[in-house]
Amino acid sequence: MSQKKALIVDDSTVTRLMIRKIILDKYPDWEILEASSADDAKSLLTDHQDIDFFTLDQNMPGALSGLDLAEDLKKNYKNTKVVLITANIQDAIKNRAKLIGIDFVEKPVTAEKIISHLD
Amino acid sequence: MNFLTEIERDSLCELFNISLGGAAKLMSEMISDEILLTVPSLKLITTEEAKNIEYLADQDVCTIEQKFIGGIGEGSAFLLFHKSASLEIVKMMMKDYVALNEVSQFEKDALSEIGNIILNAILSNLAKMSDYKIETHIPEFFAGKYEELLLRRSPKKDNSILLVFIDYKLSGKDIKGYIFFILNFDSIKNLSRVLIEKLK
Numbered sequence: 001m002s003q004k005k006a007l008i009v010d011d012s013t014v015t016r017l018m019i020r021k022i023i024l025d026k027y028p029d030w031e032i033l034e035a036s037s038a039d040d041a042k043s044l045l046t047d048h049q050d051i052d053f054f055t056l057d058q059n060m061p062g063a064l065s066g067l068d069l070a071e072d073l074k075k076n077y078k079n080t081k082v083v084l085i086t087a088n089i090q091d092a093i094k095n096r097a098k099l100i101g102i103d104f105v106e107k108p109v110t111a112e113k114i115i116s117h118l119d
Numbered sequence: 120m121n122f123l124t125e126i127e128r129d130s131l132c133e134l135f136n137i138s139l140g141g142a143a144k145l146m147s148e149m150i151s152d153e154i155l156l157t158v159p160s161l162k163l164i165t166t167e168e169a170k171n172i173e174y175l176a177d178q179d180v181c182t183i184e185q186k187f188i189g190g191i192g193e194g195s196a197f198l199l200f201h202k203s204a205s206l207e208i209v210k211m212m213m214k215d216y217v218a219l220n221e222v223s224q225f226e227k228d229a230l231s232e233i234g235n236i237i238l239n240a241i242l243s244n245l246a247k248m249s250d251y252k253i254e255t256h257i258p259e260f261f262a263g264k265y266e267e268l269l270l271r272r273s274p275k276k277d278n279s280i281l282l283v284f285i286d287y288k289l290s291g292k293d294i295k296g297y298i299f300f301i302l303n304f305d306s307i308k309n310l311s312r313v314l315i316e317k318l319k
Contacts, residue, residue, distance in 0.1 A: 014229045014232050017217060087236045088239050090243070107236050
């Protein structure tokens with residue numbers, strides 16, 4: 001079986017570090033990729049098509065939000081788990097996330113919250 | 120002179136009390152420790168008076184400022200720590216995510232993340248309770264003398280600034296911090312009127 005990969009998209013280094021450690025504590029053999037914006041994530045995806053798990057920050061620098069990127073990803077990665085991470089889950093965000101078919105996690109990020117979406 | 124009536128003051132205190140309860144819960148989750156909050160104290164003071172606030176005057180501080188604009192008007196919310204406490208806070212937040220000797224490298228980023236989450240939680244609750252739409256900007260980190268922070272923020276010397284101070288304390292630790300808001304007086308007066316109307 002090939003090695004699983006996760007892509008963490010968040011402009012906060014600290015949040016990326018935390019999510020990286022949470023995933024690796026649970027699955028030490030996973031490969032973790034990181035991007036600090038939706039555009040960086042898209043560039044990374046040209047070389048890495050086989051991502052199993054995405055965590056996307058909702059508010060990032062650049063034109064695309066986490067939800068915009070999620071919408072894009074769900075078209076190309078239909079069976080991949082995508083989790084939106086946001087500090088402020090408003091009804092509009094919640095409804096759009098449901099329509100796209102992704103889960104969401106409210107900040108602050110904790111191990112329990114991330115792991116519940118990994119299992 | 121600008122002043123708030125008792126009912127206006129009470130309505131604002133209640134608003135900040137409720138908003139901060141939720142924010143304190145979030146911060147407790149982030150640092151895995153209990154946060155104790157004092158009852159918010161609203162002070163209508165000038166920038167000049169704000170410079171002489173006890174425990175802060177002439178102190179080195181770290182702040183995260185969240186500017187906002189919307190129905191409430193234009194203002195700033197601050198999460199403020201004494202410089203000596205900020206690294207302790209970051210250590211508690213980062214736990215074993217990074218080695219302890221690396222913590223200082225992440226101080227700005229970690230505090231900005233805390234500030235973003237806490238101040239956004241307060242502002243979104245404020246928007247919810249008042250029905251105002253509020254847009255927030257990206258949080259800005261500042262480290263330096265408390266007085267420089269105020270001078271840098273608002274050089275106005277009139278009485279049109281309201282500072283809402285809320286002290287909080289970490290249980291069992293000598294770490295104290297503050298959350299405060301700078302808002303135009305007319306904006307805060309309007310906010311209290313909206314809240315009073317909703318309470319009727």
